[in-house]
Amino acid sequence: MPVGPTEQSQARARPGRPRSEQSRAAVLRATSELMLEVGLRAMTTEEIARRSGASKATIYKWWPNKYAVAIEAFLSEMLVESADPDTGSAHEDFRLALRGLIRFYAGSSGRVFAQLVGEAQFDPEVAVELRDRLVGSRRQLVRAIWDRGVARGELSPDADPEAAIDLVFGPAMYRLVAGHAPLDDAAADAIVDVAMRGLAR
Amino acid sequence: MPVGPTEQSQARARPGRPRSEQSRAAVLRATSELMLEVGLRAMTTEEIARRSGASKATIYKWWPNKYAVAIEAFLSEMLVESADPDTGSAHEDFRLALRGLIRFYAGSSGRVFAQLVGEAQFDPEVAVELRDRLVGSRRQLVRAIWDRGVARGELSPDADPEAAIDLVFGPAMYRLVAGHAPLDDAAADAIVDVAMRGLAR
Amino acid sequence: MPVGPTEQSQARARPGRPRSEQSRAAVLRATSELMLEVGLRAMTTEEIARRSGASKATIYKWWPNKYAVAIEAFLSEMLVESADPDTGSAHEDFRLALRGLIRFYAGSSGRVFAQLVGEAQFDPEVAVELRDRLVGSRRQLVRAIWDRGVARGELSPDADPEAAIDLVFGPAMYRLVAGHAPLDDAAADAIVDVAMRGLAR
Amino acid sequence: MPVGPTEQSQARARPGRPRSEQSRAAVLRATSELMLEVGLRAMTTEEIARRSGASKATIYKWWPNKYAVAIEAFLSEMLVESADPDTGSAHEDFRLALRGLIRFYAGSSGRVFAQLVGEAQFDPEVAVELRDRLVGSRRQLVRAIWDRGVARGELSPDADPEAAIDLVFGPAMYRLVAGHAPLDDAAADAIVDVAMRGLAR
DNA sequence: CAATAATCGAGACGGTACGTCTTGTCTTGGC
DNA sequence: GCCAAGACAAGACGTACCGTCTCGATTATTG
Numbered sequence: 092m093p094v095g096p097t098e099q100s101q102a103r104a105r106p107g108r109p110r111s112e113q114s115r116a117a118v119l120r121a122t123s124e125l126m127l128e129v130g131l132r133a134m135t136t137e138e139i140a141r142r143s144g145a146s147k148a149t150i151y152k153w154w155p156n157k158y159a160v161a162i163e164a165f166l167s168e169m170l171v172e173s174a175d176p177d178t179g180s181a182h183e184d185f186r187l188a189l190r191g192l193i194r195f196y197a198g199s200s201g202r203v204f205a206q207l208v209g210e211a212q213f214d215p216e217v218a219v220e221l222r223d224r225l226v227g228s229r230r231q232l233v234r235a236i237w238d239r240g241v242a243r244g245e246l247s248p249d250a251d252p253e254a255a256i257d258l259v260f261g262p263a264m265y266r267l268v269a270g271h272a273p274l275d276d277a278a279a280d281a282i283v284d285v286a287m288r289g290l291a292r
Numbered sequence: 293m294p295v296g297p298t299e300q301s302q303a304r305a306r307p308g309r310p311r312s313e314q315s316r317a318a319v320l321r322a323t324s325e326l327m328l329e330v331g332l333r334a335m336t337t338e339e340i341a342r343r344s345g346a347s348k349a350t351i352y353k354w355w356p357n358k359y360a361v362a363i364e365a366f367l368s369e370m371l372v373e374s375a376d377p378d379t380g381s382a383h384e385d386f387r388l389a390l391r392g393l394i395r396f397y398a399g400s401s402g403r404v405f406a407q408l409v410g411e412a413q414f415d416p417e418v419a420v421e422l423r424d425r426l427v428g429s430r431r432q433l434v435r436a437i438w439d440r441g442v443a444r445g446e447l448s449p450d451a452d453p454e455a456a457i458d459l460v461f462g463p464a465m466y467r468l469v470a471g472h473a474p475l476d477d478a479a480a481d482a483i484v485d486v487a488m489r490g491l492a493r
Numbered sequence: 494m495p496v497g498p499t500e501q502s503q504a505r506a507r508p509g510r511p512r513s514e515q516s517r518a519a520v521l522r523a524t525s526e527l528m529l530e531v532g533l534r535a536m537t538t539e540e541i542a543r544r545s546g547a548s549k550a551t552i553y554k555w556w557p558n559k560y561a562v563a564i565e566a567f568l569s570e571m572l573v574e575s576a577d578p579d580t581g582s583a584h585e586d587f588r589l590a591l592r593g594l595i596r597f598y599a600g601s602s603g604r605v606f607a608q609l610v611g612e613a614q615f616d617p618e619v620a621v622e623l624r625d626r627l628v629g630s631r632r633q634l635v636r637a638i639w640d641r642g643v644a645r646g647e648l649s650p651d652a653d654p655e656a657a658i659d660l661v662f663g664p665a666m667y668r669l670v671a672g673h674a675p676l677d678d679a680a681a682d683a684i685v686d687v688a689m690r691g692l693a694r
Numbered sequence: 695m696p697v698g699p700t701e702q703s704q705a706r707a708r709p710g711r712p713r714s715e716q717s718r719a720a721v722l723r724a725t726s727e728l729m730l731e732v733g734l735r736a737m738t739t740e741e742i743a744r745r746s747g748a749s750k751a752t753i754y755k756w757w758p759n760k761y762a763v764a765i766e767a768f769l770s771e772m773l774v775e776s777a778d779p780d781t782g783s784a785h786e787d788f789r790l791a792l793r794g795l796i797r798f799y800a801g802s803s804g805r806v807f808a809q810l811v812g813e814a815q816f817d818p819e820v821a822v823e824l825r826d827r828l829v830g831s832r833r834q835l836v837r838a839i840w841d842r843g844v845a846r847g848e849l850s851p852d853a854d855p856e857a858a859i860d861l862v863f864g865p866a867m868y869r870l871v872a873g874h875a876p877l878d879d880a881a882a883d884a885i886v887d888v889a890m891r892g893l894a895r
Numbered sequence: 896c897a898a899t900a901a902t903c904g905a906g907a908c909g910g911t912a913c914g915t916c917t918t919g920t921c922t923t924g925g926c
Numbered sequence: 927g928c929c930a931a932g933a934c935a936a937g938a939c940g941t942a943c944c945g946t947c948t949c950g951a952t953t954a955t956t957g
Binding site for chain 1: 937938939940941942943947948949950951
């Protein structure tokens, strides 16, 4: 997923030395490592350059700052992450999807993801990237579960789908960033249970 | 590291010049302004010192870093913020509480709060302060609504209370930090509606 | 490293595409312009390439660095500059020669020349080029005046010719690089006057 | 010789931590060493900081760039350099003064001085500092010899004194920067000889 | 006329210094 | 003992230029 300006559109034609795929990959690899090792904030562009063998100039040529590198590196590490369960039961699908998400949140990448979300509070560009490329795809997944459930008559058709999806994801994100309660399979199950049944008697 | 506001509880008269209350207040006031104007991250200790008339040494004497100042300043600005509605209806109480929260999120302080949450992803001390002093109090409020509702027989008594509270707050926090959907009264109502009824038919 | 203009003296036709004379001329022209406009140091290879339409690789293929280009460009602009006056009077010849030199120093090329001299203090290759191709030719001119004057009996035959020539050129160069006194016709005349008569009564 | 804005005028009064004399001295010492070891151009601010133990910020606080540091370091190393010979003979005084100068030029500091002169061709501020603080003092010295010689009747009173002084210094500077002839005692003697007698028979 | 060979423009790259910035500590003298 | 002023070390930032490189396109000689 290249960041540069509209490249690779046709079948190769542009003059000049082409971008080094090796350099690009090395930068992303080094960035992924560093995010895990020292965290998003403590990771420096200089260290990315040192580890990857790329020069700072090259990094700044292709990415505006270290956070842009971080997002691309993060995405490139988790391309085929989340499969749609589709068990035939919406309740079960939600349960599996949320378990998957929460396991991701609780893993080592989860800490990085939380830091990306944290950074997004300061940097609108990070926010946009995050929303479009990480949050959006997750929501589409749950939206598909929702639509199937409604079609099967399992789920209430007149609820606001956005609010419904937030009912599943919101608590998980809330726990991730606020850290007031555990993130584990039991939590996922409890959340889906109460979300399905509702608070009212 | 005396961060709290009530640090010298007893009237013990220590030798030497006492801490200047004027200086403390000026620092907090300047910090509040700066957080709103330039944001948590762009705000520098130097600028707080300049505006408040305090010296950097004084600030570092009383707070470990600018985020500690920020949290104290933020709290001092919103002490008596959230009243328990207690209308007699749990659904209505939830609605009013969430509307209050979302109005706060959507306001100018909301941006600062989101940045504090963002910073908490990097700084464990900020995370603890935030959890204990901002998130906790909100949750206690909703917990009270929950308990009343259960006692009145309105709410399902066998649900996990933690998960239940997350069902109300989670979606709001999720929208605050991810920004994928609006934060307004209608959103609050939609969230409470679907949370009360549940997703299942 | 073929820097000189006459690098392929014989008409030997080598295989492959021959060097583009147009490119060479464009580089020298662009360099001359840039030296005058922004100075020797601020002039970048990149900008020479941009203006001339040549690529950086081409420039580095034919010259070792921008200073070599600068020297060649400078020389190509002032090939037949200084004619030997030969008026019959050594005093007058010196006067005219020094006036010519000082006018050159005071002109726009003079600034460039001074910068080349400045650069020569750091780069031995520049120093050699400068000494051989710019300083040397000037000295030969004055040496000719000297020899004629000695032959005619006007000038003292037992003085060190090197020191004698330095007596004429030294003060001009000194004023060029130190800038403590003006460089104009009056200065030229004053220098030649006192050099001819000597300091002693 | 401090560079900062009009400091140290009165008997100490300014608030705040005073400038660290130790830091200042260490920077100048490191700079002097580096100028000799690697030359003016190859010397980096970063290396000055490393060697001196000062931070780059401190260096940039007190000097605009490395050349300003270099000039101050250079001056601080040669404060009491040139004594007025005053032998009673202008010819002898000139000879001794020029020998002193040329020995300085030929020494290790001479290379640094030449590089400062070289740098002055690009940087007007360096040029001003150099003219005012290094060239000027030398000229005053020779001017004193000149005035004494004229008063004693040894020297021609109607010559332009500026041109006369240039007759002594010019050739030495010329040889320093152009490098076409040696710089030694014999050269000094030859220059003074021919300057005293003049070129004419 | 094709093969060979050296050129060219374009532009990406590693390296490295620059000068700026912010953090958190320190050192003064005044209160 | 507190405080304002402000100097300081540490070190990352993003920019700039250098000289090298890798492309594909061009232009000559040679077989």
